[in-house]
Amino acid sequence: MSGPLPPLAQAGEGFVRDRDAGSGASCVADDGVCPGWIVDHLDRYADPLARHVLLTVVAIAIGFAISFSLGLLAHRRRWLVAPIVQVTGILYTIPSLALFFLLLPITGRGFLTAEIALVSYTLLIIFRNVVTGLDGVPPDVVDAARGMGLDERQVLWQVQIPLALPEIAAGLRIAATTTVGLASLAFFAGAGGLGDPIYADPNFKSNVLVAGGLCVLLAIVLDLAILGAQRLLTPWTRRAVAG
Amino acid sequence: MSTPEPSPTGAPAAPPSSDAERPPAQLELADVVKRYPGAAEATIDGLSLVVPAGEILVLVGPSGCGKTTAMRMVNRMIEPTSGRILIDGRPNTDRPAADLRREIGYVIQQTGLFPHRTIAENVATVPRLLGWPRARIDARTTELLELVGLDPELAGRYPAQLSGGQRQRVGVARALAVDPPLMLMDEPFGAIDPITRERLQNEFLRLQGTVRRTIVFVTHDIDEAIKMGDRIAVMRPGGHLAQYATPAELLLSPADEFVEQFVGADRALKRLALARVRDLALEPVVRVRYGDPVGWVREQLQASDGPVVPYPLVVDADGRPLAWLDEDDLRGERVADGVGSVVATVERDDVLRDAFSDVLAHRVQYAAVVDGAGAVIGVLSSDAVARELAPGPAPARPLDAPAGPGAAA
Numbered sequence: 001m002s003g004p005l006p007p008l009a010q011a012g013e014g015f016v017r018d019r020d021a022g023s024g025a026s027c028v029a030d031d032g033v034c035p036g037w038i039v040d041h042l043d044r045y046a047d048p049l050a051r052h053v054l055l056t057v058v059a060i061a062i063g064f065a066i067s068f069s070l071g072l073l074a075h076r077r078r079w080l081v082a083p084i085v086q087v088t089g090i091l092y093t094i095p096s097l098a099l100f101f102l103l104l105p106i107t108g109r110g111f112l113t114a115e116i117a118l119v120s121y122t123l124l125i126i127f128r129n130v131v132t133g134l135d136g137v138p139p140d141v142v143d144a145a146r147g148m149g150l151d152e153r154q155v156l157w158q159v160q161i162p163l164a165l166p167e168i169a170a171g172l173r174i175a176a177t178t179t180v181g182l183a184s185l186a187f188f189a190g191a192g193g194l195g196d197p198i199y200a201d202p203n204f205k206s207n208v209l210v211a212g213g214l215c216v217l218l219a220i221v222l223d224l225a226i227l228g229a230q231r232l233l234t235p236w237t238r239r240a241v242a243g
Numbered sequence: 244m245s246t247p248e249p250s251p252t253g254a255p256a257a258p259p260s261s262d263a264e265r266p267p268a269q270l271e272l273a274d275v276v277k278r279y280p281g282a283a284e285a286t287i288d289g290l291s292l293v294v295p296a297g298e299i300l301v302l303v304g305p306s307g308c309g310k311t312t313a314m315r316m317v318n319r320m321i322e323p324t325s326g327r328i329l330i331d332g333r334p335n336t337d338r339p340a341a342d343l344r345r346e347i348g349y350v351i352q353q354t355g356l357f358p359h360r361t362i363a364e365n366v367a368t369v370p371r372l373l374g375w376p377r378a379r380i381d382a383r384t385t386e387l388l389e390l391v392g393l394d395p396e397l398a399g400r401y402p403a404q405l406s407g408g409q410r411q412r413v414g415v416a417r418a419l420a421v422d423p424p425l426m427l428m429d430e431p432f433g434a435i436d437p438i439t440r441e442r443l444q445n446e447f448l449r450l451q452g453t454v455r456r457t458i459v460f461v462t463h464d465i466d467e468a469i470k471m472g473d474r475i476a477v478m479r480p481g482g483h484l485a486q487y488a489t490p491a492e493l494l495l496s497p498a499d500e501f502v503e504q505f506v507g508a509d510r511a512l513k514r515l516a517l518a519r520v521r522d523l524a525l526e527p528v529v530r531v532r533y534g535d536p537v538g539w540v541r542e543q544l545q546a547s548d549g550p551v552v553p554y555p556l557v558v559d560a561d562g563r564p565l566a567w568l569d570e571d572d573l574r575g576e577r578v579a580d581g582v583g584s585v586v587a588t589v590e591r592d593d594v595l596r597d598a599f600s601d602v603l604a605h606r607v608q609y610a611a612v613v614d615g616a617g618a619v620i621g622v623l624s625s626d627a628v629a630r631e632l633a634p635g636p637a638p639a640r641p642l643d644a645p646a647g648p649g650a651a652a
Contacts, residue, residue, distance in 0.1 A: 144355025147320055147427075148369055148417075149345035162359045236359045236401040 033205045042210070045197060049214050052193040055183040056222065059115055060176055063122030068168075070123075071130030072156070081131060088124035096121070096182055100189040109190030117189070118182055122175040129171025133164030166237055169230035173223050180219040184211075194218075267297040267457040268331040268424035270317065275326030277312055277482070286312050287323070287482035294474065296331075296424075297455040303468040304478030304485070305505070313478070314427050314461045318347045330425055345369050348418030348426030348456065352433045354410045356402040356417070362388070363398035366417045373421060387416040390453075392446060408439040415447065419454065426458045433462070444470060465506055469494070469513055477502050490517055511632045515596035520589055523631055525612055525621025529555040530562070533580045537573050552609055552622050557583055562618030564588055564611035586611050589623060599628045 027034035067088075074080040094102075099117040107113045137160045145159045187195030197211045231238060270293070277287040287309045294300040302310035315321040317328055319340040328335045335343055356365050363384045370380045388395050391412040402410055411431060418426055431447075432440040448471065451458070462468055468475050469490040477493065479485040479501055486498035494510045494517070497503040507513065529543045529551065540555050557565040557578070566583025587610035589598040602610045602625050610623045 138353070138355075138358075140351055140353035140355040141357060143320070144349065144351055144414075145357070147318060147344055147349035147351070147355070149341045149343070149372055150368075151341045154372075159357060159359075234359065236403065 028204075028206070031204050033209055037206050038210055045194070045210055045214060048192060048194045048196045048211070049218070051191075051196075052180070052183050052186075052215070052218060055111075055114060055118060055186050055191060055193050056176065056179045056218070059118035059122060059179050059183070060172065060222075062115070063119045063175060063179075064126055064172060066119070067123050067126035067171075068130055070127050071134065074127075074131055075134045075160075084127060085124070088120075088127055091120040092124040094120070096185050097188060100185075103189070111191045113189040114183070114186035114191030114193075118179050118186070121182055122179060125175045125178065126168070126171045129167050129174075130164065133167030133171075134160055136167060137163045162234070165234050166230060169226055169233075173226050176222040176226060177219045180215055180222065184215055265422050265424050267455055269296045270294040270300070270425060270457055270459065271327075271329040271332075272313070272317075273327045273329065275313070275316060275328060276324045277309070277316065277321065278324045284481050285324075287316070290326070290482065290484055292476055292484065292487050294457055294459070296457050298473035299451065299458040299460055299471055301460045301462060301468040301472035301475045302478060303462055303465060303472075303475055303505075305480060306463065307480050308478035309480075309482035310461050310463075310476075310478050311429055312482070314429060314459050317425070317427055317459060318344045318349065320344075345372055345421070346423055346425070348420075348423040348428075350414045350418045350426065350428040350431045352430040354402070354414040356410055356413055358402050361399050361401055362393075362405070362413050365402065365413055366420055368417060369420045383420065387419060390419070390450065391416045407435050408443060411435060411443060412446075415450075419456075422454070422456075424457060426456045427461075428458060429461045430463070431460070432467070433464075447471070466513065466516070469516060477505060512596070514632060515599055515628070516594055518595040518631060519591070520593050520595060520598050520612055520623055521591040522595070523623065523627050526552055526609075526624055526627065528552045528609075528611075528619070528622045530558050530619065531555045531568070531578060532559075533557060533565075533578055535578050537575060537578060540568070540573060540578060552624070554607060554609070556586065556611060556619065556622070558619055561616070564613065564619050567607040567609070569607075588613055590615075591620070595628065595631070598623060599625070602628070 028037050070080075070084055074084055096117050099120065100113060103113045103116055107116065141159060141163070142155060145155045150158065183193050184195040184198065186193045187199060194211045194215050198208055201207045272290050272292050275287055275290045276285055278285040290309075290313055292300070302313055304310050312321055316323050317330075317335065319335060330347075357368070360368075363381075366384045366387055367380045370383060375383075384398065385395050388398060393409060393412050393416070397405065397409065402413065405413065414431065418428075432443050435443065444467065460468075460471055462471070472490055474487065475490055475493050476487045477485040477498075485505075486493060486502045488498075491514065493502070493506060494514045497506055497510070503510075529540070531540050531543070544551070544553070544555060554567045554569055555573075556567060559565055564586040566581075567586055568578065568583045572578065572582040584606050586607070587601045587605040589601055589610045589612055591612060591614065598610060602608055602623065608625045611619045612621045612623050614620050
């Protein structure tokens with residue numbers, strides 16, 4: 001890329017900053033929490049929310065694909081665990097804003113830059129849980145599986161991975177919650193999301209409350225969705241244990 | 244050889260599910276060696292033995308003797324350094340390990356049940372690997388659960404919802420699923436409380452009477468070995484075979500000091516676990532009823548020829564034992580109602596050890612042996628048990644002058 005760097009963030013791009021105070025104008029003028037205004041302007045947040053969901057879900061999906069593959073690889077070749085944890089650990093440590101800046105000359109502003117950063121943050125969490133989950137499969141179960149004639153692929157896919165699912169799902173839940181939060185910074189990379197409205201008018205409490213509230217809500221919904229999927233996939237963990 | 248109990252009320256003989264019924268296999272280990280790189284001593288050092296089809300081989304020995312390694316080499320969970328393992332004459336290396344293992348039942352101490360699969364799915368593991376049709380798998384699963392004494396209601400449960408004993412039964416059912424000609428069992432009852440273990444052992448022996456598989460059974464418990472084994476291979480640390488014999492031979496003539504020590508100082512008593520009451524000659528007894536004239540009872544005691552139990556036994560109208568009478572009870576005109584001392588009652592099929600224990604626990608050192616209906620058929624005495632334990636044929640007249648070996652000829 002040549003020429004001067006584009007500004008990192010153009011506050012509130014694409015977001016209607018006009019407070020458009022109809023009813024309760026005084027409340028709006030005071031930057032207060034104005035239920036009337038919120039109800040009237042909820043639709044403004046639909047696009048940023050959709051964008052936020054997309055940012056999060058894509059990051060989790062890609063992060064999971066990478067971490068899961070790395071986890072399977074490292075489960076076979078134990079020596080890979082330490083270097084993978086180190087590299088993903090470093091990625092996890094870089095402040096997200098710094099990472100956006102670092103990526104700007106390479107990938108420019110936009111969705112891709114945001115995704116690279118968001119995916120980087122999921123790797124360590126999901127990878128570690130995949131490895132822990134696979135390690136936690138009782139050795140006698142694996143021994144019995146081999147002893148009955150399951151080949152290595154069958155042992156992995158029919159025994160080890162199903163039994164590692166609760167641990168993997170736990171990793172996904174942490175990663176999802178973290179990513180929802182980080183995605184509100186994606187706006188600095190010009191990728192939109194709920195960060196957009198927040199930074200467009202950070203002094204207006206109604207605005208911050210709605211955008212921030214939607215972030216929290218999204219985190220809860222994703223968390224419950226993953227938990228629900230895990231419960232569905234691992235019915236054996238739900239049954240009461242007999243004496 | 245342990246004799247299967249005739250139990251008409253027990254598990255019904257499994258109806259041969261068409262093509263599932265397969266004959267047991269003969270297993271042969273020929274000079275098998277396992278040496279781990281860098282280890283000073285071999286884990287298995289030249290192990291050779293033959294297990295006839297349909298018998299239980301017990302590998303027994305202290306920890307580190309290589310018994311589990313020896314077992315795991317049969318289904319190639321461990322590959323031997325040298326030597327051959329033949330199943331029905333066929334080397335176990337002539338096909339992929341996974342294919343071989345599907346033909347060999349596998350039961351381990353911790354059961355290794357799949358926690359994420361239901362009991363039915365666990366039992367169906369190998370049939371599914373072999374691609375059996377659904378209907379056949381379902382039928383076989385139900386049949387197997389009944390065979391190992393589990394309520395088919397449990398089929399939909401997960402292993403965590405079962406007790407330890409039930410889980411172990413599922414493990415056995417799973418191993419029997421495709422009626423494998425050979426089964427490997429690594430301390431299958433090791434992690435179970437003593438009472439349940441005893442019951443599972445008995446059930447398993449009864450089951451083996453029906454299914455007649457060739458079984459390699461690993462344990463560190465010599466009592467279990469004696470109880471379960473048709474043949475016992477005692478292993479010594481360093482992977483040497485110390486003795487390969489039937490349980491009776493092992494107890495009667497241990498090959499060396501190691502085996503003698505391992506078998507234990509009470510090996511004579513242990514032999515009691517191998518015999519049953521019916522194996523001994525029962526002694527005749529004078530049977531009387533309450534109300535019989537005392538004079539007549541005394542006559543009977545004297546009249547019988549040959550050795551007889553010195554106490555008359557009171558029986559009821561159906562011949563069931565009620566009480567032993569002694570001198571004090573034989574007073575007055577007739578035998579008074581309710582007198583006498585408690586009778587130990589044993590059945591013909593009882594293990595001698597349990598029967599003997601019962602005899603010892605009673606004041607009168609004789610036990611009434613009853614048939615299935617509870618009627619007395621004879622008496623077991625502690626003398627008879629002692630004679631059974633003495634090695635070799637008992638000398639007819641112990642005090643006779645010794646005769647030279649050639650004297651009788």
